[in-house]
Each structure stands twice: as structure tokens, then as C-alpha cells.
Amino acid sequence: MHFIVFFGGEFYSGNCMFMTVGLVRRRVNVRSFLYVLLGSLAANFAGCVAATYLFGRATELFANEPHLSFVRGLAEGKARSDPGVTLLRAIPANIMICISIHLGISARDMFGKLAALHFPLTVYTVAGFEHAVGNFVALPLGAMYGADADLLRAAWANLLPAIAGNFVGGAAVGLSELLLFSWDQGHGNTNQLHNHAHDAADARARALALQAKRSLLAARRRPPAGFPAIRVSPGSSSRSPLVSAHSWTGADIAWAPAAAKSDGIRVRHGSA
Numbered sequence: 164m165h166f167i168v169f170f171g172g173e174f175y176s177g178n179c180m181f182m183t184v185g186l187v188r189r190r191v192n193v194r195s196f197l198y199v200l201l202g203s204l205a206a207n208f209a210g211c212v213a214a215t216y217l218f219g220r221a222t223e224l225f226a227n228e229p230h231l232s233f234v235r236g237l238a239e240g241k242a243r244s245d246p247g248v249t250l251l252r253a254i255p256a257n258i259m260i261c262i263s264i265h266l267g268i269s270a271r272d273m274f275g276k277l278a279a280l281h282f283p284l285t286v287y288t289v290a291g292f293e294h295a296v297g298n299f300v301a302l303p304l305g306a307m308y309g310a311d312a313d314l315l316r317a318a319w320a321n322l323l324p325a326i327a328g329n330f331v332g333g334a335a336v337g338l339s340e341l342l343l344f345s346w347d348q349g350h351g352n353t354n355q356l357h358n359h360a361h362d363a364a365d366a367r368a369r370a371l372a373l374q375a376k377r378s379l380l381a382a383r384r385r386p387p388a389g390f391p392a393i394r395v396s397p398g399s400s401s402r403s404p405l406v407s408a409h410s411w412t413g414a415d416i417a418w419a420p421a422a423a424k425s426d427g428i429r430v431r432h433g434s435a
Contacts (some may be wrong), residue, residue, distance in 0.1 A: 164260070164264075164267075164280055164284060165267075165276075165277065165280055168264060168267040168276060168280060169276065173199075173202075173206065173207075174203065174207065174296070175200065175202045175204045175207050175295065175296060175326075175329070176205045176257050176260045176261065176294070176329055176333055177260070177264045177333070178199055178200055178203050179257060179261075179329060179330045179333025179337075180257075180264070180334065180336050180337035181337065182199050183196075183333065183334040183337045183338065184338070184341050187338065187341060188341070199343065200330075204295075207296050208299050209298060211296065211299035211300045211303070212299065212303050214300075215300050215303050215304045215306065215307070219300075219307070220307040220308070225304070225308060231308060234301075234304050234305050234308050234310070235305050235308055235309065235310040236310075237301050238302050238305020238310040238312050238317075239302055239304060239305065239310050239311055239312050241298060241301060241302060241305075241312075241317065241320075241321045242302065242310075242313060242314075242316055242317035242320060243316075243320065244293075244310035244320050244321050245320070246320050246321075246324040248326065249293050249320065249321050249325055250327060251327075251328065252291070252293040252324075252328065253292065253293040253324060253325040253327070253328025253331075254286045254294045254328045254329075254331050254332040254335070255287065255290075255293065255332060256292030256293055256294045256328070256329065256332065257294070257328070257329040257330075257331075257332030257333045257336075258282065258332040258333075258335060258336055259284065259286050259287035260287065260294070260329075260332075261333050261336040261337070262283045262336065263279065263280050263282075263283035263284050265278045265336075266279030266280065266283065267279045281422070293321070293325045293374070294325065294329065294330065295325040295326045295329050297320055298321055298325055298394060299322075302314070302317050302322070306346070355381065
């Protein structure tokens with residue numbers, strides 16, 4: 164994981180998040196979506212099997228006890244696992260991995276990236292969640308050391324549910340980010356922070372205008388000359404009226420206490 168984030172490798176778990184966001188935002192088509200996901204999945208599988216044989220079996224790294232019993236038992240346990248349980252365990256596994264990728268990308272220096280990547284990966288590993296790419300190592304390694312595991316059953320009971328669950332977890336993280344922050348980089352009206360700021364200004368402007376009308380009805384008298392007031396007049400560059408502070412000039416002006424003055428706040432809906 165560290166080398167993937169540092170050097171930009173292709174990782175199925177991370178692509179589940181990124182490609183889902185790209186597909187929803189129509190940055191990629193379905194063909195590209197499937198090409199990247201299936202291509203990275205196949206390449207990760209081939210790389211895991213090759214590395215497992217070269218550095219796990221050819222070196223006889225796990226040939227002695229207690230390592231031999233561990234790798235055999237791990238493969239046999241995964242081969243006999245329930246598909247539904249594996250699916251549920253795979254969802255939080257990739258959630259932790261995608262959070263780790265986010266934190267690693269956000270960090271600006273090497274030590275920050277190492278710390279950010281470490282803790283989410285530790286959580287999913289210690290908790291015993293199922294990760295498809297990790298199982299690409301565990302199952303072949305056990306089979307190479309003589310584990311009593313049916314590879315076809317292992318593929319059905321563990322690998323396929325883990326692949327599906329990892330996709331669900333990665334897509335959930337990507338869509339959550341998309342809904343929260345829009346991932347629009349500030350273009351157009353889809354910038355959520357921009358819209359929230361305008362909505363807050365609109366609400367405050369409407370509240371000030373309503374307060375001015377209530378003050379006028381309650382007083383039932385003409386205020387003295389020069390008393391601060393709020394006038395509602397059409398805005399020059401918008402269909403909505405503009406609320407601004409003015410002195411008393413005539414019957415078309417609704418006066419209010421000085422605390423209700425507001426200068427330059429735009430009202431989108433309705434008028435005072």
C-alpha cells in the first residue's frame with residue numbers, strides 16, 4: 164500500500180473508489196470503468212501469485228513450524244468461510260483502505276504519509292476483515308505449502324464475495340465524498356460551500372426585512388427624519404430585490420431600529 168501511494172501504482176481497492184466517482188460524474192464511460200477495475204484486479208492477482216511463489220515458496224520461508232501450520236490453517240479457514248460473512252467482512256476492509264489512501268494523498272511529507280497509511284490498515288488487519296488482494300496471497304501460499312483446500316470452493320466462498328464486498332466499500336467511500344464535497348473543484352453552482360454561503364445570506368436578509376415590517380406595524384407612527392431604515396428596491400443585476408440601509412425619504416420606505424440595518428445583502432425570493 165505504501166509503495167502504491169508513493170509511486171502511483173494501480174490497486175483494485177482504490178480503483179473501486181476512484182472509478183465509481185468518475186462514472187457517476189460522467190468523467191469515464193462504462194467501458195473504461197470495467198476496463199480499469201477488471202484490469203487492475205487481474206494484474207493484482209498475477210502479481211500476488213508471482214510474488215508469493217518467488218518470495219514465499221521458492222525461498223521456503225514458511226517451510227518450518229509454526230509458520231507452516233499457520234499458512235495452511237489460514238488458507239483452509241478462508242476456503243471454508245461462509246460467502247455472506249466474507250462479503251460483510253470485505254466492506255469495512257476496503258472502507259479502511261480507501262480512508263488510508265485519502266489520508267496518504269492528503270499528507271504533504273513522507274512521515275505524514277507513513278503515519279496516515281499505517282493506522283487504518285492496522286485496524287482492518289487486526290479486526291480480521293477480508294481483503295481480496297490480501298487473499299490473493301493467503302490462498303495460493305497455503306496451496307503451495309500443501310493446504311487441504313479446494314481452489315474452486317475457495318474462489319466461490321472467499322475470493323468472489325471479497326471482491327464484491329471490497330467494491331461496495333470503495334464505492335461507499337467515493338460516493339460519500341461526492342455527496343459531501345461535490346468534488347467539483349469550485350466550478351459553477353455545484354460548489355456546495357458557495358451555495359451554503361448564499362443560502363445563509365438569503366435567510367438573514369429575509370429575517371431583517373421581516374423584522375423591519377414588524378417594527379413598522381408596531382410603531383404606527385412616522386419616525387423622525389434621518390432615522391435608519393431598510394428599503395427594498397430591485398437589484399440592478401438580479402431578479403431578486405436588494406436590501407440596503409437608507410435614511411427616511413418617503414412612504415415607500417419601511418423603517419426599523421438601527422440593529423436591523425443591513426447593507427448589500429441580496430434576497431433571492433420574495434420581498435419585504
